[in-house]
Amino acid sequence: MDFKQIQELIKMVNKSNIGEVTIEQKDFRVTIKQKEEHVTQVVSSAPVHAVPAHAVTPQPAASSQPVAEKAKTIEAPAANLVTIKSPMIGTFYRKSAPDKPNLTDVGSDVAPGTVVCIIEAMKLFNEIESEVSGKIVKVLVEDASPVEYDQPLFLVEPA
Secondary structure (H helix, E strand, O other): OOHHHHHHHHHHHHHOOOOEEEEEEOOEEEEEEOOOHHHHHHHHHHHHHHHHHHHHOHHHHHOHHHHHHHHHHHHHHHOOOEEEEOOOOEEEEOEOOOOOOEOOOOOOEEOOOOEEEEEEEOOEEEEEEOOOOEEEEEEOOOOOEEEOOOOEEEEEEEO
16 A cells, blocks of 8 residues: 555545444555544533523423524624624633723623633633624623534624
8 A cells, every 4th residue: 555545545534434444455554533523522512502492492392483583682782883703713712811890791892803801712812802893882702612613702883
């Protein structure tokens, strides 16, 4: 088996659901294993999404019509608000350090470039900046909690 064949085999394993494959030929043996990091990320994200899904589940059992109306009611006030979303997966922090004040609070004025929070990803602390001018109306995430890519973090009333 040559190097190109091994590369093709790695690509095929990555695209499939196979966890591990071993090939033996005469005096040659190759074992290819898929990383399990992706599965760990999915499992860690489940609690973030499980709470809202669980809160909505009992209502459809009683009547599906009020749930639809309630969803519309929730979306209507947010129509004039801008959402600041997480640009990455990581841990959300409202402070730049444990002994520092929050970067933003409800009622804080923000402008483009204003740091609104920190997201830690792989031991790197990334400053998340506002892209809009306005006033923070609601903080949607608890401090030191995990966040997903594109998860809403703040609601901003545009100026």
